[in-house]
Amino acid sequence: MTNLVTWRDKGAHVYIQNGAIVEECDVIFISVKPHMLADAIANMYDTLKTPNPRSKLFVSILAGVTIKQLQNVLGRIDARVIRVMPNTPMMVGEGCTVFAPGPKATEHDIETVEAILSISGICKQVPESLINAVGSLSGSGPAFVYLIIEALADGGVKMGIPRAMALEFATQTVLGSAKMVKETGKHPAQLRDEVCSPGGTTITGVHALERGGVRAAIMDAIEVATKKADELGVKKHV
Numbered sequence: 001m002t003n004l005v006t007w008r009d010k011g012a013h014v015y016i017q018n019g020a021i022v023e024e025c026d027v028i029f030i031s032v033k034p035h036m037l038a039d040a041i042a043n044m045y046d047t048l049k050t051p052n053p054r055s056k057l058f059v060s061i062l063a064g065v066t067i068k069q070l071q072n073v074l075g076r077i078d079a080r081v082i083r084v085m086p087n088t089p090m091m092v093g094e095g096c097t098v099f100a101p102g103p104k105a106t107e108h109d110i111e112t113v114e115a116i117l118s119i120s121g122i123c124k125q126v127p128e129s130l131i132n133a134v135g136s137l138s139g140s141g142p143a144f145v146y147l148i149i150e151a152l153a154d155g156g157v158k159m160g161i162p163r164a165m166a167l168e169f170a171t172q173t174v175l176g177s178a179k180m181v182k183e184t185g186k187h188p189a190q191l192r193d194e195v196c197s198p199g200g201t202t203i204t205g206v207h208a209l210e211r212g213g214v215r216a217a218i219m220d221a222i223e224v225a226t227k228k229a230d231e232l233g234v235k236k237h238v
């Protein structure tokens with residue numbers, strides 16, 4: 001039995017055989033963890049050998065796994081593949097997604113993927129050579145920002161603000177600051193200068209952050225995350 005559940009009102013189906021998905025769908029999103037790719041693809045092979053497998057578009061969100069690796073794993077160098085790097089804020093309509101089309105992807109494939117992904121935020125095409133770096137900035141970035149929000153709240157708690165209030169204020173401050181950068185078009189350094197009164201509280205706090213190496217630590221995080229994705233890209237997946 002392949003068809004386990006049908007949510008008729010949503011038009012969604014659940015299968016226990018990935019091959020059945022490939023048979024029935026024109027666009028197949030591959031969304032497993034990179035080390036599970038071989039397993040996920042394994043029972044698609046028979047379907048991929050069917051007369052017209054090129055009628056399918058494969059969209060991968062796997063960190064690090066290259067278009068070439070995907071084509072190899074799919075067993076077809078002519079497979080239509082688009083590599084995507086989404087992020088979790090898509091769940092609230094504020095995603096930052098990039099994609100790189102493989103050599104066999106068509107204009108229509110690109111339009112399809114853009115139409116699906118831009119529903120939940122911004123969606124831009126980038127060269128594949130940039131996708132690991134962008135993945136570290138915007139794909140992993142939410143985790144880095146959550147850590148900053150948590151630290152802001154912890155600082156507030158340390159200075160006596162109740163926990164729930166501190167978290168609410170830290171969250172709104174990050175949201176508002178991001179909106180200022182986006183909507184004013186000013187450079188973040190200019191916006192920061194506008195908050196720093198001479199001899200004031202903010203520049204005193206900025207000094208503490210610089211002394212703590214916050215800027216270098218965040219740059220390092222993007223660098224090591226990108227290198228990690230590059231490593232995944234040279235691993236053999238099957």
Ligand SMILES: NC(=O)C1=CN([C@@H]2O[C@H](COP(=O)(O)OP(=O)(O)OC[C@H]3O[C@@H](n4cnc5c(N)ncnc54)[C@H](OP(=O)(O)O)[C@@H]3O)[C@@H](O)[C@H]2O)C=CC1
Pocket residue numbers: 018031032033034036039040041061062063085086087088139140
């Ligand atoms: N998390 C993030 O913010 C981002 C993740 N990514 C990429 O997305 C991918 C998934 O990550 P994430 O969503 O965090 O991981 P999860 O573990 O949450 O999701 C993986 C999913 O794959 C399913 N799965 C496992 N094995 C198979 C199989 N053989 N056939 C079909 N489905 C299978 C799992 O189902 P079950 O639970 O039933 O086992 C699960 O639903 C990764 O490759 C990651 O690099 C990209 C950008 C951002």
Ligand SMILES: O=C(O)[C@@H]1CCC=N1
Pocket residue numbers: 063135139140
């Ligand atoms: O941590 C990961 O590997 C994935 C890729 C981007 C976000 N999460």
